[in-house]
Amino acid sequence: MSDENKRYRRPRGPGGGRPGMPVEKAKDFKKTIKQLIVYCKNYMPIIIISLFLAGIGTVLQIIGPDRLRDMTDEILKGFMSSIDMDAITRIGFILVIFYGGSAILTFAQHYIMATITARISKKMRGDISGKINKMPLKYFDGTSFGDVISRVTNDVDTIGTTMNQSIGTLVSAVTMLIGALIMMFLNSWILALTAIGSSIFGFVFMMIIMGKSQKHFSVQQEGLGEINGHIEEVYSGHDIVKVYNGGKEAKRVFEEINGKLYDSAWKSQFLSGLMFPMMGFIGNFGYVAVCVVGAVLAMNGTITFGVIVAFMIYVRLFTQPLSQFAQAAQNLQRTAAAGERVFEFLGEEEMPDESHKVKELSDIKGNVEFRNVHFGYSADKTIINDFSAEVNAGQKIAIVGPTGAGKTTMVNLLMRFYELGGGEILIDGVPMSEVRRENVHEQFCMVLQDTWLFEGTIKDNIIYCKQGVSDEDVVAACKAVGLHHFIRTLPQGYDTVLNDKASLSAGQKQLVTIARAMIQNAPLLILDEATSSVDTRTERIVQSAMDKLTAGRTSFVIAHRLSTIRNADLILVMRDGDIVEKGSHNELLESGGFYAELYNSQFESAS
Amino acid sequence: MTKILKRLNGKEWMLIFFSLVFIVAQVWLDLKMPDYMKEITELVQKAGNALKDIWIAGGFMLLCALGSMASAVVVGFFAARIGASFSMRLRSELFNRVESFSMEEINRFSTSSLITRSTNDVMQVQMFIAMGLQMIIKAPIMAVWAVTKIMGKGYEWTLVTAAAVGILIAMFILVLIFVVPKFKMMQTLTDNLTRVTRENLMGLRVVRAYNAESYQEGKFDTANKELTDTHLYTSRAMAFMMPVIGLVMSGLSLAIYWIGSYLINQAGLMERLELFSNMVVFSQYAMQVIMAFMMFVMMFVFLPRASVSAKRINEVLETKPAIIEGSGGLTSISGGKPVLPGTVEFKNVSFKYPGAADDVLTDVSFTVKPGETAAFIGSTGSGKSTLINLVPRFFDVTEGEVLVNGVNVKDYKFEELYGKIGYVPQKAVLFKGTVESNVKYGDNDGDVQTAARIAQAAEFVEEMDGKYEAQIAQGGTNVSGGQKQRLAIARAVCRKPDIYVFDDSFSALDYKTDRVLRNALKKETAGVTSLIVAQRIGTIMDADQIIVLDEGRVVGKGTHKELLKDCEVYREIAASQLSEEELGGVKI
DSSP states (O other): OOHHHHHOOOOOOTTSOOOSOSSOOOSSHHHHHHHHHHHTGGGHHHHHHHHHHHHHHHHHHHHHHHHHHHHHHHHHHTSSSOOOHHHHHHHHHHHHHHHHHHHHHHHHHHHHHHHHHHHHHHHHHHHHHHHHTTSOHHHHHTSOHHHHHHIIIIIHHHHHHHHHHHHHHHHHHHHHHHHHHHHHHHHOHHHHHHHHHHHHHHHHHHHHHHHHHHHHHHHHHHHHHHHHHHHHHHHHTHHHHHHTTOHHHHHHHHHHHHHHHHHHHHHHHHHHHTHHHHHHHHHHHHHHHHHHHHHHHHHHTSSOHHHHHHHHHHHHHHHHHHHHHHHHHHHHHHHHHHHHHHHHHHTSOOOOOOTTOOOOOOSOOOOEEEEEEEEOSBTTBOOEEEEEEEEOTTOEEEEEOSTTSOHHHHHHHHTTSSOOSEEEEEETTEEGGGSOHHHHHHTEEEEOSSOOOOSEEHHHHHHTTOSSOOHHHHHHHHHHHTOHHHHHHSTTGGGOEESSSSOOOHHHHHHHHHHHHHHHOOSEEEEESTTTTSOHHHHHHHHHHHHHHHTTSEEEEEOSOHHHHTTOSEEEEEETTEEEEEEOHHHHHHHTSHHHHHHHHTTSOOO | OHHHHTTOOHHHHHHHHHHHHHHHHHHHHHHHHHHHHHHHHHHHHHOSSOHHHHHHHHHHHHHHHHHHHHHHHHHHHHHHHHHHHHHHHHHHHHHHHHHHOOHHHHHHHOHHHHHHHHTHHHHHHHHIIIIIHHHHHHHHHHHHHHHHHHTTSOHHHHHHHHHHHHHHHHHHHHIIIIIHHHHHHHHHHHHHHHHHHHHHHHTHHHHHHTTOHHHHHHHHHHHHHHHHHHHHHHHHHHHHHHHHHHHHHHHHHHHHHHHHHHHHHHSOHHHHHHHHHHHHHHHHHHHHHHHHHHHHHHHHHHHHHHHHHHHHHHHHHTOOOSOOOOOOOOOOEETTEEOOTTOEEEEEEEEOOTTOSSOSEEEEEEEEOTTOEEEEEESTTSSHHHHHHTTTTSSOOSEEEEEETTEEGGGSOHHHHHHTEEEEOSSOOOOSEEHHHHHTTTTOOSOHHHHHHHTTOHHHHHHSTTGGGOEEOGGGTTSOHHHHHHHHHHHHHHTOOSEEEEESTTTTSOHHHHHHHHHHHHHHTTTOEEEEEOSOHHHHTTOSEEEEEETTEEEEEEOHHHHHHHOHHHHHHHHHHSOTTTTTSOOO
16 A cells, blocks of 8 residues: 555445535534533633633733723823823733733633543544443444444544634634624614614625535535546556556546536536625725714714724724634534434444453363354344254364355354354353453464555564464574575565565565464464465465364364365355254265365366 | 646636736725725714715715626626636546546556546546636735735835734644644544444454454554544634734734824824824735735635645646557458457466566467367466466566457457457446446347346346346446346356356356356357356366366366366365265376
């Protein structure tokens, strides 16, 4: 994976629940906000303090211009004689204190909110990550990873930023609005109504236009999603598009979507760009309205001139929070929508707590017994019916069947990734359900078909979380799987970091996971089609290493290659999720059932 | 950035020019407004019979405001059009360029990077043009014009304004130096967090099997802490910036009035009115100057991001595909007779990936006659997939030549060459659409149902909702791996090619389906040459010719029986898969 690749965010699939709307709405706004408040309850006192600071800062901001007017008045008063410089200095210093105080308070409020939201985001991310490991695998087998990842990153990010911006803004906007209203009505109710009326007229006008732009936004979002999907598809299937001469058709579809996108793109861009000029106009409109009406009132002698000067400022103070409201409300909506998804995830059912289980498996021999096992992925559809089998320590059990026959089900059950529907699996006579899951896991080494490596050194990948593994152990394991020589040729040897740049071949990756299983050194072994992506020659090396590993271990092997399981002590034949046959290779061939058919098909000549 | 702007076309430059005109108009109107404000302020203070004058002045000011808004709307309209049409063309150019790439360029950029470049990066550039164009043009005009308006009205005031601008610029520079790099780091750290989460999710079973939950959580916590720390740094820096800007702006007004009061106090009675009105106007213009500078500086904050995107787009657009199509129309004659369709010949082919030190293939030669099946086997990294990819010219040979129907693949027109090949990759690719649109993909007019029947896909397709019209999701996620592979094979069959190229296409199938499918292929499309890369001996045992590769060299050529006798590598492979009796009693 390259850097950009990681930066590229997959559009959410269907069911991801993010429709292409500019502002996403939560299903239950109130409930989510309540949950959010409960979640942040430790921070609540500080949040309230910071909001209080925001309020005071705003009040100072409202009073400030009032004093500036006093200064003007002082200048005008002394116009014909001499200005009272003491008064000017006094007002000046008061203003300095006001402005300075306001700035400090605002800074304190922003600082506190920034800190708190960062901490809350951190906690949220940590909780989600911890939650992942507490949930049953069932959940993840039915959900796309992208969805979970986007909750950890995008959704938490959204909550952090919007909370940071919207709450403080909301409080100062409310204070500003109320403050400006009070000041205006104290001065002159007629002028106050004029100012309010003219602003509201402007805002209604703006709302209408903004409402229209929403439609184009969603069309644009859809178009973007569509074109991204098409590009992704065509680029990833580049070889096919080329060889089948599908380029022309792909281009045609592309240009079609691109053209549609152009239309909605400029419209939404244009309409959203209208916001600022219109805001400016509304401010100017209010200014003129106040001046004209004020002049009339002044001539009637209802008000003094100073009031008009004050109103010129108040009109601006009044229109400013109105537009902030709209934004803060949108932000809160986003917070709620993102919060809903986060809390939904955090509220998912967890695996039952097992801390009360005291029984412990240790130093087991490796006898495994399936006793009347029933299982189904959904409660209403049982796929494994009353399966029983006994496996003695050290035996090799092969699980075979065509693709999609449910061979991985056996892994899910043995590792207790899924719970049985009925019956019991016993290890050395102890039912697996009576010990903790971690204890079950400790008994197994596991090598899956999908090789899983993480970004870290080869050594880290092999040791993984096993304690007390020496470098010699690692080297020995790598020698056993035939990886040692290759690792030595890498620039940093065992300390080579596996990432985008230093990637291994599929076979080498497989060998690393096998080495990891060797280091684990548990009495039971699960091999899930482990060698299918290793080429046949490497496989022989691996196979001999495996033989060493399987010696003295009870092993469950799942593979396509019948030759690798021919010497199994017991073969379980799976079909459509169920175990249809069991027995040794020769027994099964003789019985002439499904296994025999499967086996023989391999060698019939295609003539 | 400038490089990409050269791609704007004439019409767009025209629109930009018009925008310029309207921006100038807007600035003029914006700067005119304080004049009327001053007039109104003075009229209101004069009182008396000034109501009519106030109406007039107010009317003019409203006109100015309206005009300014109208200009802004027009500029916004132009900018949106320019941005959208430019991004449309850019996207289209990128798409076409990528389409012309060979696998070499695709691999060099990586598919996901190309996707990001064609989507996100184009969006970045579009946003920058639509918003930035207005600001970048408007800011300097505004700044210069407003400065000329206040010049000479009192150096004390000018000095204060300059100081305010200086403070703001100094602050922005500090932000640029200390905060912007952290913003860039944030992206990396977010990616890091995403990676750790994805890692945990992908390896869920392994993580649990090894009881490594706390190990993974430890990794997550580290990534989370790093991200949070950086986040705290940037958002606290931002918390500092906002109040400072506010303070500078209101402080400037205060300073102008404060200084003004001294100036007026010192001045003679006659000059006082002039000074006073200058003071009012000056404070208005000073604000405009500051705003203009802020706009300008903001652009420099946004510019780096857009210019990185622009650079990445340019990289793609400037890359020339390494594989150029031939002139086509050639047929080959060998020994007086035209070479039959379906012949594939490798003549001393060597191949090396660009920049690699060693050859992947060395001196490979063989001929496959029409209707024959040739199989390639060898360990991972033996070059068998690379070899087969040379036939549809995904890469060009380093030495030697590849001949299809007797003609060098380099001499064909692309369509001509591709038309002869039915290619099925290791990983089946399905497109969004229907079963039929997938099987009939590209320039294909064969019979879908027959193809599906031969590819053993008919049975499950018939069971799908809507049969051949059944929807296939993007990436074919709604069908299983084996079904995907069979549909991909059906696609190749449907095309009725001269040559099948199966790049390990059968491993996703179980033995039974594999065998039935190959039987059907052999029977129903007799006469078509097959090139098969395989892992399983069972798949290729009955091939007319098996070519065994080891480290890029041909180490064996012949039938199954022959190779068992004289090819050591082949015997090893066979022994790992088959039992002795199945090997036909050949001793190893």
